[in-house]
Amino acid sequence: MSNEGSRILSVAISTSLIIGIAYITSGLISLYNWSVMILAPEGMVKGILRKYIPGDLGMALILLSIGLTLLAAVYYKLRQSITKSFSCLTVGSTLAIITMSMQLLTVLASTIDSLIIGDTITVEGVQLGVLRIDSLLGYVAILLFIMSLRFYDKRFRAK
Amino acid sequence: MSVVSDIKLKRMKVALAGIPNVGKSLIFNQLTGGRAWVGNWPGVTVEKKVGKIRIGDNELEVVDLPGIYSLTAYSVDELIARNFIVEERPNVVVCILNAANFERSLYLAISLLELGANVVLDLNMIDIAENEGYEVDYVRLQSILKVPVVPTIATKGYGIDELKKAILSAMKERRTYVGIVDYGADVEREIRRLKSLLEELAPGLCRKYPSRWIAVKLLEGDEDILSKVSKLPHGSRMLEEVERSKRSLRRRVEDLESYITECRYRKALEIAQQVLKRIKTPEVTLTDLLDFVLTHKVLGMPIALSIMYLLFRFSFEVSAPLVDTIDIVMNHWLHDWLLSLPGLPESLKSFLADGILAGIGSVLVFLPVIAFFFLGFALLEDVGYMARIAFIVDKIFHSFHLPGKAAIPLVIGFGCNVPAVMAARTIEDENERKVAALIAPLSSCNARLPVYMVIAGAVLRAYAGAVILSLYALGILLALIVGWLFRKTIFKGPSTGFILELPPYLSPKLSNVVFKTWERTKRFLFKAGTVILLGVIVVWLLSVSGPGGYLGPKALEAPEVLERGWVGVIGHVLAWAFAPMKWDWRACAALFFGFIAKETVVGTMGILYGVGEERVTEAIMRSFTPLTGYAYMAFVLIYVPCLATIAMIRNELGLKYSLLALIYEVILAYFVALSIVGIGHLMGIR
Amino acid sequence: MMPLAFAHEGAVVKVLQVKAGRGLARRLRELGIFENQLLRVVKSRGPGPTIVEVLCGSVPQGRPSCVLTSCYYHRMGGRILLGFGISMKILVEEVGNQ
Ligand SMILES: Nc1nc2c(ncn2[C@@H]2O[C@H](COP(=O)(O)OP(=O)(O)OP(=O)(O)O)[C@@H](O)[C@H]2O)c(=O)[nH]1
Ligand SMILES: [Mg+2]
Numbered sequence: 001m002s003n004e005g006s007r008i009l010s011v012a013i014s015t016s017l018i019i020g021i022a023y024i025t026s027g028l029i030s031l032y033n034w035s036v037m038i039l040a041p042e043g044m045v046k047g048i049l050r051k052y053i054p055g056d057l058g059m060a061l062i063l064l065s066i067g068l069t070l071l072a073a074v075y076y077k078l079r080q081s082i083t084k085s086f087s088c089l090t091v092g093s094t095l096a097i098i099t100m101s102m103q104l105l106t107v108l109a110s111t112i113d114s115l116i117i118g119d120t121i122t123v124e125g126v127q128l129g130v131l132r133i134d135s136l137l138g139y140v141a142i143l144l145f146i147m148s149l150r151f152y153d154k155r156f157r158a159k
Numbered sequence: 160m161s162v163v164s165d166i167k168l169k170r171m172k173v174a175l176a177g178i179p180n181v182g183k184s185l186i187f188n189q190l191t192g193g194r195a196w197v198g199n200w201p202g203v204t205v206e207k208k209v210g211k212i213r214i215g216d217n218e219l220e221v222v223d224l225p226g227i228y229s230l231t232a233y234s235v236d237e238l239i240a241r242n243f244i245v246e247e248r249p250n251v252v253v254c255i256l257n258a259a260n261f262e263r264s265l266y267l268a269i270s271l272l273e274l275g276a277n278v279v280l281d282l283n284m285i286d287i288a289e290n291e292g293y294e295v296d297y298v299r300l301q302s303i304l305k306v307p308v309v310p311t312i313a314t315k316g317y318g319i320d321e322l323k324k325a326i327l328s329a330m331k332e333r334r335t336y337v338g339i340v341d342y343g344a345d346v347e348r349e350i351r352r353l354k355s356l357l358e359e360l361a362p363g364l365c366r367k368y369p370s371r372w373i374a375v376k377l378l379e380g381d382e383d384i385l386s387k388v389s390k391l392p393h394g395s396r397m398l399e400e401v402e403r404s405k406r407s408l409r410r411r412v413e414d415l416e417s418y419i420t421e422c423r424y425r426k427a428l429e430i431a432q433q434v435l436k437r438i439k440t441p442e443v444t445l446t447d448l449l450d451f452v453l454t455h456k457v458l459g460m461p462i463a464l465s466i467m468y469l470l471f472r473f474s475f476e477v478s479a480p481l482v483d484t485i486d487i488v489m490n491h492w493l494h495d496w497l498l499s500l501p502g503l504p505e506s507l508k509s510f511l512a513d514g515i516l517a518g519i520g521s522v523l524v525f526l527p528v529i530a531f532f533f534l535g536f537a538l539l540e541d542v543g544y545m546a547r548i549a550f551i552v553d554k555i556f557h558s559f560h561l562p563g564k565a566a567i568p569l570v571i572g573f574g575c576n577v578p579a580v581m582a583a584r585t586i587e588d589e590n591e592r593k594v595a596a597l598i599a600p601l602s603s604c605n606a607r608l609p610v611y612m613v614i615a616g617a618v619l620r621a622y623a624g625a626v627i628l629s630l631y632a633l634g635i636l637l638a639l640i641v642g643w644l645f646r647k648t649i650f651k652g653p654s655t656g657f658i659l660e661l662p663p664y665l666s667p668k669l670s671n672v673v674f675k676t677w678e679r680t681k682r683f684l685f686k687a688g689t690v691i692l693l694g695v696i697v698v699w700l701l702s703v704s705g706p707g708g709y710l711g712p713k714a715l716e717a718p719e720v721l722e723r724g725w726v727g728v729i730g731h732v733l734a735w736a737f738a739p740m741k742w743d744w745r746a747c748a749a750l751f752f753g754f755i756a757k758e759t760v761v762g763t764m765g766i767l768y769g770v771g772e773e774r775v776t777e778a779i780m781r782s783f784t785p786l787t788g789y790a791y792m793a794f795v796l797i798y799v800p801c802l803a804t805i806a807m808i809r810n811e812l813g814l815k816y817s818l819l820a821l822i823y824e825v826i827l828a829y830f831v832a833l834s835i836v837g838i839g840h841l842m843g844i845r
Numbered sequence: 846m847m848p849l850a851f852a853h854e855g856a857v858v859k860v861l862q863v864k865a866g867r868g869l870a871r872r873l874r875e876l877g878i879f880e881n882q883l884l885r886v887v888k889s890r891g892p893g894p895t896i897v898e899v900l901c902g903s904v905p906q907g908r909p910s911c912v913l914t915s916c917y918y919h920r921m922g923g924r925i926l927l928g929f930g931i932s933m934k935i936l937v938e939e940v941g942n943q
Contacts, residue, residue: 231875658876658928
């Protein structure tokens with residue numbers, strides 16, 4: 001493997017470790033917020049950062065899946081399986097980007113929707129949507145995706 | 160060209176054969192301009208489809224067939240293809256080869272050549288082969304097989320014109336190569352002996368098929384040919400001779416059937432060795448990369464669920480602006496405009512506004528949700544993820560005595576149950592296939608969605624999303640349990656498991672995705688314009704009339720009057736039957752009309768709950784508690800899919816099983832709804 | 846000798862016996878899975894369904910899929926998903942690991 005390739009990979013893997021942990025943590029928080037919402041009646045327990053990490057089972061699932069995949073990339077790198085590690089990296093970051101795009105699409109849709117039914121659009125509402133945890137982490141994942149693409153060019157592109 | 164030969168050509172039949180997922184349907188579409196269903200997993204086509212093709216001045220009939228691996232069928236869809244090729248003897252068989260799955264394609268091509276079919280070979284997917292690092296020397300292939308070979312890339316339309324030309328010239332000049340496989344001196348001697356016997360004893364059969372092919376099939380023990388021969392006048396004599404040949408060969412070859420297939424297989428390998436050329440060495444392909452994670456032990460399942468969740472989010476949330484637009488236009492503007500029209504008789508106004516518009520409008524509102532769902536679904540199909548789902552769930556399904564392949568009908572069922580029942584055809588085992596078809600309707604189709612959205616939206620508010628997802632999960636869970644019960648009682652038998660070739664991941668083709676989304680959405684629209692419209696009209700008629708005679712449009716303004724109409728009678732009778740669930744009589748009446756199609760449940764509600772109310776939602780909110788609302792939705796999920804699905808089950812499995820499906824679903828629905836209410840009460844939920 | 850369902854991911858196995866009914870055995874044969882053939886286990890839910898690729902003889906200009914006893918094997922066509930039931934019916938012996 002070329003030197004540059006291995007450098008890109010190690011940067012990508014360390015980023016992956018950090019983002020992966022961030023995904024797992026926020027997934028767990030979302031899960032916690034969700035159970036608080038379901039189990040405790042109206043507002044008895046506060047929940048953590050509920051504005052940015054709403055309690056939502058589906059979202060928790062996605063966050064955890066992405067986190068696990070990214071951490072798997074680290075795991076396989078430690079076990080010296082470059083291809084497997086790269087696989088996890090690519091799929092994990094792609095999934096993160098899709099999730100992010102979906103959230104942005106939703107924000108866009110609900111903004112248009114407010115226009116149509118004549119609700120007022122608040123800056124805060126849009127802001128919360130754009131900065132929700134799944135979109136926020138998704139922005140960082142773009143970096144990861146770019147790195148994995150560059151690594152692919154260096155290492156796997158057929159000669 | 161003379162008129163005579165022109166007429167002759169017009170009657171000609173061209174069959175498209177090939178292993179599953181080589182692009183037969185896509186090539187069919189390109190040849191005929193037809194609209195066969197294309198998707199990136201084996202088993203998309205399960206029925207033959209006929210189209211016309213014009214080449215110059217000639218019109219030919221082209222038939223798209225389900226995929227087959229050989230001329231021995233192993234499942235229902237394969238039997239359709241096999242019978243067409245063997246029984247109807249099309250004038251030309253275009254055998255489509257997958258350059259990226261060359262050996263198996265070649266095996267089929269060899270089988271077709273042995274049959275004496277007039278074969279044109281279409282070497283498709285050469286772009287994928289190239290990506291994987293090799294290429295097929297088709298000129299050499301042509302000289303080995305002695306039939307024309309046309310390389311194509313169906314997705315780009317490359318080579319289609321050449322293919323047309325090749326088909327046309329094959330019509331004029333028939334080329335066959337029956338003796339392509341050499342089965343070794345001993346077997347060949349017996350083949351020769353049987354061959355001459357056949358020509359003498361069964362001349363009729365030999366006119367239809369090459370005698371060598373019949374001889375080989377007899378030695379192979381092909382059931383179809385054996386029974387054909389046994390029905391002939393000298394049949395028993397012939398079969399005795401076959402037995403004699405087998406006996407004399409037994410000393411040399413242990414198992415004749417496997418020996419013969421292996422010979423063919425080795426021939427395919429040998430040819431492949433001569434024509435496959437490596438052009439580069441990619442270390443990994445995209446498919447390898449994706450598959451590592453997507454079918455991973457730990458990651459596979461959560462990612463599959465995440466993808467499903469994203470699909471639902473896409474269809475519910477992103478479509479919201481369109482839903483509201485339709486709502487405003489149909490249920491407010493149009494409604495008010497109709498009522499304000501001067502000079503229209505009151506009863507007609509009522510019929511149009513409170514009957515048709517209220518009914519159809521409440522269904523059509525959900526059109527965008529359904530269209531978005533189909534859009535996302537088509538993407539998943541074309542990428543090639545479907546086949547992977549079968550792997551991911553196989554272990555779970557296995558513990559319910561079902562094959563993982565049964566997941567494909569269930570997933571298709573999320574869109575519509577009718578094609579889902581049909582998709583069960585590809586399941587090899589008879590018992591498993593029947594069970595898969597019977598449980599497919601439990602998968603929650605798009606027609607149920609409006610019901611969920613109306614009720615969950617009105618009654619469960621903040622939890623609506625989670626509740627709707629839970630209904631989808633409930634459907635799958637029940638499908639598994641019912642499947643298990645069936646496998647333990649009526650359809651006993653060992654699990655044979657299943658075989659599925661995994662397609663490569665491909666980037667989806669926009670035109671195909673849009674086309675499929677449109678076709679499926681159109682079907683929904685069509686239903687709204689026919690079945691649901693009809694249902695709504697019937698509901699209106701039964702509302703404004705009753706046992707006491709004509710009630711007039713007043714019925715749709717005053718609830719007391721409505722209760723005296725026929726709907727009121729039906730509703731009250733059913734409400735009595737559903738007493739433990741405490742459903743409103745109007746909701747029960749809606750269930751009655753939902754027999755035809757699930758959308759009518761919402762259509763009926765739109766009419767009945769609109770009576771004397773400004774907003775339907777509020778009326779619904781008052782008549783359900785969260786618990787009874789949930790039980791109602793579960794009931795709608797489970798009881799009778801729709802008439803079309805029942806008809807399809809009847810078509811696939813016969814009347815008996817369609818009745819079975821009908822009965823088990825109604826009973827199960829009642830039981831589940833009752834349990835939900837019961838358990839809810841125990842837990843103190845209202 | 847063990848069922849294919851128990852094979853490890855990444856292992857190269859040799860098919861010893863296919864204990865299946867006639868139709869199934871035939872279908873497997875048509876896909877290249879029969880006695881003495883080599884398979885590479887791409888995925889396994891040990892024990893559970895498997896994804897295998899069929900390796901065919903040493904083909905110089907083929908696609909090398911793995912190197913086994915200093916001989917190149919190339920993989921034949923697409924990968925095959927074998928359900929749990931079938932994976933239990935194919936008896937194999939591990940001959941190499943990648
Ligand atoms: N890249 C590429 N993709 C192709 C080509 N031909 C077909 N495809 C894709 O292969 C997939 C299968 O095509 P279909 O036409 O549904 O195949 P089929 O043979 O009818 O499949 P079954 O009906 O399931 O037996 C689709 O996703 C097509 O877009 C080709 O030449 N190149
Ligand atoms: Mg097809």
